[in-house]
Amino acid sequence: MNNNAPLAERLRPKNLKDYVSQSHLVGENGALTQHIKQGLIPSMIFWGPPGTGKTTLANIIATASGRPFYTLSAISSGVKDIREVIDKAKQSGGLFTTKNPILFIDEIHRFSKSQQDSLLQAVEKGWITLIGATTENPSFEVISALLSRCQVYILNAFNKIDLETLLQRAIETDIHISQKKVILKETNALLKLSGGDARKLLNVFELLVNSFKTDTIEITDKVVLDNIQNNTVRYDKAGEQHYDIISACIKSIRGSDPNAAVYWLARMIEGGEDVKFIARRLLISASEDIGNANPTALVIANNTFQAVTQIGYPESRIILSQCVTYLACSPKSNAAYMAIGNAQQLVKQTGDLGVPLDLRNAPTKLMKELGYGSNYKYAHHYENNFATQEFLPDGIKNTKLYDPGQNPRENAHREFLKQRWKDKYNY
Numbered sequence: 001m002n003n004n005a006p007l008a009e010r011l012r013p014k015n016l017k018d019y020v021s022q023s024h025l026v027g028e029n030g031a032l033t034q035h036i037k038q039g040l041i042p043s044m045i046f047w048g049p050p051g052t053g054k055t056t057l058a059n060i061i062a063t064a065s066g067r068p069f070y071t072l073s074a075i076s077s078g079v080k081d082i083r084e085v086i087d088k089a090k091q092s093g094g095l096f097t098t099k100n101p102i103l104f105i106d107e108i109h110r111f112s113k114s115q116q117d118s119l120l121q122a123v124e125k126g127w128i129t130l131i132g133a134t135t136e137n138p139s140f141e142v143i144s145a146l147l148s149r150c151q152v153y154i155l156n157a158f159n160k161i162d163l164e165t166l167l168q169r170a171i172e173t174d175i176h177i178s179q180k181k182v183i184l185k186e187t188n189a190l191l192k193l194s195g196g197d198a199r200k201l202l203n204v205f206e207l208l209v210n211s212f213k214t215d216t217i218e219i220t221d222k223v224v225l226d227n228i229q230n231n232t233v234r235y236d237k238a239g240e241q242h243y244d245i246i247s248a249c250i251k252s253i254r255g256s257d258p259n260a261a262v263y264w265l266a267r268m269i270e271g272g273e274d275v276k277f278i279a280r281r282l283l284i285s286a287s288e289d290i291g292n293a294n295p296t297a298l299v300i301a302n303n304t305f306q307a308v309t310q311i312g313y314p315e316s317r318i319i320l321s322q323c324v325t326y327l328a329c330s331p332k333s334n335a336a337y338m339a340i341g342n343a344q345q346l347v348k349q350t351g352d353l354g355v356p357l358d359l360r361n362a363p364t365k366l367m368k369e370l371g372y373g374s375n376y377k378y379a380h381h382y383e384n385n386f387a388t389q390e391f392l393p394d395g396i397k398n399t400k401l402y403d404p405g406q407n408p409r410e411n412a413h414r415e416f417l418k419q420r421w422k423d424k425y426n427y
Contacts, residue, residue, distance in 0.1 A: 007206035008199040010174055011166070012056050019060060020198070021162040022053060022155055031153065032061075039065040039099065043123050043130040045108065045138050045147070048155030049243070051197030054133035057155075058104040061131070068101035070128075074110035079118045086122045101128055108132035109141035110274075116143045123149045136277065157196030163187075166198055167205060177209055181216045189224035195244065204228055245271070246281050249324070253282075254289045258328035265317075265324050275316045279305040282323050293333035293407040300326055333405030342401045353393035386420055400425045 013019045016026050016036065025032045035041055041061055046054040062069035070085045089101040103122075105111070122128045123146070130150060134141060138152055158166075164187055171182045190208075194201035209217060211227050249264035268278055279301075286301035304323040308316040362372035377387035390397060404410035404417070404427075418427045 006203050007170060007174060007177065008051075008202040010176075011170060011202060013060065014063065016060055016064070019053065019056065020165055021158050022057070025153055025155070026057070036061055036064050039067075041065055041067070041102065041129050042151050043128075043149055044151040044153055045132040045134060045142060046153055046155055047134050047136075047138055049157045049196060050135055051194075051199035051201070052155040052157060053198065054155055055104070055106060058102070058131045058133065062102045062104075065099065065102075067099050067129070069104065070101060071104040071106070074105055074107045074115070077105075079115055082115065082118045086127055089122070089128045100126055102131055103128045104131045104133070106133050107135070109134040109136040109138070113143055116146050120145055120149070136274075140276075140280065158194075158198050158201075159196075160187075160191060163191050163194060163196070163198065163201055166202060170202060170205060177206070179215075180209065180212075182209060183216070183218045185218055186221045186224075187219075189221035189228075190219070193224070193228060245273075246278065249278075250281060250285050250289075253285050253324065253328045254332065256328055256332065258325040261324045261328045262321055265320055269313070269317050269320070275308045275312060275320070276305070278320060279308050279323075282320070282327060286327055288337045289332055289334060290327060290330045291333045291336040291405070292410050292413065293331040293335075293405055294409065297327055297330045331407040331409070333407055333410055335403055335405040335410060339402040346396060346399065346401065350393075350395055353395050356390060356393060358389065359391065388421075388424075398424055400427075 019026060022030075024030060026036070027033065046057065048054060058071075059069065068089070070088065072081055072085065085103055089103065103119075108116075119128075119130060123130050130146075132138075132142070132150070138147055142150075167184060167187065167190070170177050171184065172178060190201060190205060193204055208219070208224060208228055245264055245267050249261055249268070252258075252260035252264060265278070283298070283301045283305055286297040290297040301323055304319055307319050311319070357371050358373065358375045360367070360372040362368045362374075368374070375389075377389050379385050379387055381387075392399060404413040414427050417425065421427065
C-alpha cells in the first residue's frame with residue numbers, strides 16, 4: 001500500500017468482511033453473496049452514485065474468486081485497448097476454464113456504441129466476465145445487446161451509519177490519522193459535504209485533519225464549515241457536485257428563474273458535464289414541473305435531447321440554453337407527476353384489483369358468453385363522444401387521482417372534466 005495515497009485509497013477494503021454498506025448485494029442474504037462464495041460470477045453492471053464502492057467491490061470479487069483481473073477506464077481507453085485485454089484473457093485460459101478473467105470497466109457509460117459492441121463476443125463466448133461501473137442509468141447509456149448479457153446491480157448512497165463507520169475506521173486504523181488524537185464530536189457537516197460519497201468524505205476528512213498542526217484535533221460542524229466548505233466550490237464532473245449542480249439547475253427552472261437556471265447550466269458546461277445527462281434531466285423536468293400547463297415544453301426538451309446528442313459541444317451550449325430558458329419561463333404544473341404518484345400508491349395499497357368485465361377484451365366466443373365487454377359503451381357512438389360509465393375497479397370507484405393545476409391550459413382541462421364527470425368526481 002502506498003502510504004502517500006489519499007485516505008480513501010489507503011482504507012479501500014480488500015475483502016467482504018471489511019466492506020461497508022450494500023448489504024442487499026453482499027450481506028448474508030445478498031444478491032451477490034452466493035455468487036462470490038461459489039466463484040460463479042456473471043457479467044454485471046454496477047449502477048450507483050460516486051463513492052459507493054463499485055470499483056472496490058469489483059476488486060473484491062476478483063480476489064475472492066481467484067480470477068485474473070484487468071481494468072480499463074472508459075475515459076482513456078479505446079477499442080484497441082479492449083481487444084488487447086480480450087486477447088490476453090483468451091490466452092490465459094478463458095476458453096477452457098470457468099475461472100475466466102474479469103474485465104472491469106469504470107464509467108462504462110462513456111464508451112461509444114462501437115466500443116461497447118467490441119465487448120459483445122467476448123462476453124457471450126465467456127472469454128471474459130465483464131464488470132462495468134456507471135453513475136448513469138444503464139438503460140440509456142449501455143447498448144441493449146450488452147445489457148441483455150449482464151446483470152444490473154444497484155449500489156445505494158451510503159447512509160449516516162455507514163459513513164460514520166468509515167470515519168471511525170480512519171481514526172483508529174489509518175497509518176497517518178491514527179497517529180493523532182482525533183475527537184469526532186459532530187459529523188453532520190462532514191456528512192452533508194460528502195453527499196453520501198464515501199470517497200469524498202474520507203478525502204475531505206483527511207484534508208481537514210491535515211490542516212491542523214496540533215496532535216489533538218476536535219472535530220465539530222463549525223470546524224468543518226470554517227476549514228473546508230470554502231474549498232469545495234469546483235464542479236467535479238466525475239461526481240462530487242455532479243448531482244448538486246443539476247439539482248440547482250432544475251430547481252431554478254421549477255422556480256421560474258431563467259437567470260439562475262442558465263448560470264447553473266454554465267457551471268455544468270464549463271465543468272465538461274455530459275451533454276446527454278443535462279438534456280435528459282431537462283426532459284424529465286419538462287414533464288414533471290411543466291406538464292400539461294404547456295405540453296410544448298416536452299416537445300422542445302425532446303428535440304433538445306435529440307439535437308445535442310447529434311451535435312455535441314461547443315454548439316450544444318446554445319441549444320441547451322434555449323431549452324433551459326424556455327422551461328424556466330413556462331407556466332408550471334406538477335399535476336401529471338402527482339397523478340401517477342397517487343395512482344402508484346393506490347396500487348400498492350389495493351393490490352391487483354380485477355378489470356371490470358365491461359372493459360375486458362373478448363377475443364373468443366367463451367369470453368363473450370361470460371360477459372366480457374358486454375356493457376362497454378363505445379364513446380364515439382354517443383353525443384360529444386362521451387358516455388358515462390365506470391372505468392375503475394369496484395374497490396376504488398370514484399377515486400380522483402388527477403387534479404389539474406391552476407393555469408390556463410389545465411383550467412380548461414378542469415372545465416372539460418367538470419362537464420363530463422360532474423356526478424362522479426369533484427372537479
